[in-house]
Amino acid sequence: MIRFLSYRLLSGLIVIVGVSILIFLLARVIPGDPARLALGPEASNEQVEAMRQQMGFDRPLVEQYARFITGAVQFDFGRSLYTDQPVSSDIAAGFPATLELVLYSGLSMTILGVGLGIASAHYKDRWLDNAARLFSLLGVALPNFVWALLMMIVLAFWYQWLPLSGRLSEWLTPPPHVTGLYTLDALIAGQWGVALDALLHIILPAFALSLSGMAQISRLTRTNMVDSYDRPYVEFARAYGLSEASVAFKWALRPALIPTLMILGMQIVALLGNAFLVETIFMWPGLAKYGVNAIVRKDLNAVVGVVMVISFFFVLVNMIVDTVVSFIDPKIRLKSS
Numbered sequence: 267m268i269r270f271l272s273y274r275l276l277s278g279l280i281v282i283v284g285v286s287i288l289i290f291l292l293a294r295v296i297p298g299d300p301a302r303l304a305l306g307p308e309a310s311n312e313q314v315e316a317m318r319q320q321m322g323f324d325r326p327l328v329e330q331y332a333r334f335i336t337g338a339v340q341f342d343f344g345r346s347l348y349t350d351q352p353v354s355s356d357i358a359a360g361f362p363a364t365l366e367l368v369l370y371s372g373l374s375m376t377i378l379g380v381g382l383g384i385a386s387a388h389y390k391d392r393w394l395d396n397a398a399r400l401f402s403l404l405g406v407a408l409p410n411f412v413w414a415l416l417m418m419i420v421l422a423f424w425y426q427w428l429p430l431s432g433r434l435s436e437w438l439t440p441p442p443h444v445t446g447l448y449t450l451d452a453l454i455a456g457q458w459g460v461a462l463d464a465l466l467h468i469i470l471p472a473f474a475l476s477l478s479g480m481a482q483i484s485r486l487t488r489t490n491m492v493d494s495y496d497r498p499y500v501e502f503a504r505a506y507g508l509s510e511a512s513v514a515f516k517w518a519l520r521p522a523l524i525p526t527l528m529i530l531g532m533q534i535v536a537l538l539g540n541a542f543l544v545e546t547i548f549m550w551p552g553l554a555k556y557g558v559n560a561i562v563r564k565d566l567n568a569v570v571g572v573v574m575v576i577s578f579f580f581v582l583v584n585m586i587v588d589t590v591v592s593f594i595d596p597k598i599r600l601k602s603s
Contacts, residue, residue, distance in 0.1 A: 363552040388514060410543060482533065487522060539576065
């Protein structure tokens with residue numbers, strides 16, 4: 267296991283370095299002068315040149331990259347050209363909101379997607395299976411923002427069961443900052459009403475963000491479970507007299523979860539990139555929305571910072587998924603070692 271984790275850690279480090287080189291070079295070849303964008307069209311050439319020197323764009327690329335990677339290790343990506351604040355401060359302010367959204371989306375995607383896939387495989391070719399396959403088809407076919415708009419219209423406008431936008435009602439004060447996750451911070455502070463209000467606000471955006479991935483996880487779990495039910499060891503377990511629940515969860519689900527977990531890890535990371543439309547629709551002040559605004563405004567420091575944070579999160583989640591999969595199937599760990 268130590269060799270396996272060391273290999274995964276080294277692979278993740280190589281990915282991070284590769285992404286840093288790629289995003290650094292792309293930021294330098296994007297059309298438009300960042301110094302001119304920062305100062306505006308009315309700035310003189312002397313002012314623009316002074317800004318370029320201050321930003322270090324007049325130095326050789328190798329030296330620029332050395333300064334960039336040194337700052338990135340210290341979580342220092344320079345100043346935002348739009349907000350005129352340190353990019354690390356902007357990311358620290360927006361990341362908890364997106365992380366909370368992604369956590370709830372990933373949780374609903376995992377529980378509902380895997381659960382629906384198990385039920386669909388167990389009741390194969392019955393009405394529940396047909397309904398689950400129809401849901402999977404619609405979930406994959408319709409983009410996240412379409413689900414978001416539909417749920418806003420039905421659940422927020424027509425029936426008014428859930429709040430429409432934001433992280434918290436206007437008349438409530440955010441809980442004391444501990445983790446930046448409103449639901450968790452409110453529970454830590456003992457503010458049960460604030461925790462409930464924050465939970466109600468996150469249901470719609472989290473569910474809208476997770477529906478596409480939930481449909482894919484459900485379909486993949488069903489396919490793998492159906493294949494597992496046809497295996498000889500499952501037939502042997504049934505012949506041995508084990509209960510149907512034991513056959514499903516112990517013998518059929520365990521091998522079926524391996525490809526599902528691998529896809530699930532990528533889906534959870536993809537939530538960070540897919541969150542910007544949902545955050546925009548629900549006015550969720552998160553990192554994804556900040557990253558899209560940085561791209562539109564050609565705020566290079568902010569773009570680089572957001573990409574590096576998402577890349578780190580991608581590597582971290584994949585390491586966790588690989589570790590879990592290696593415990594489920596030791597052959598994968600031994601083969602990698």
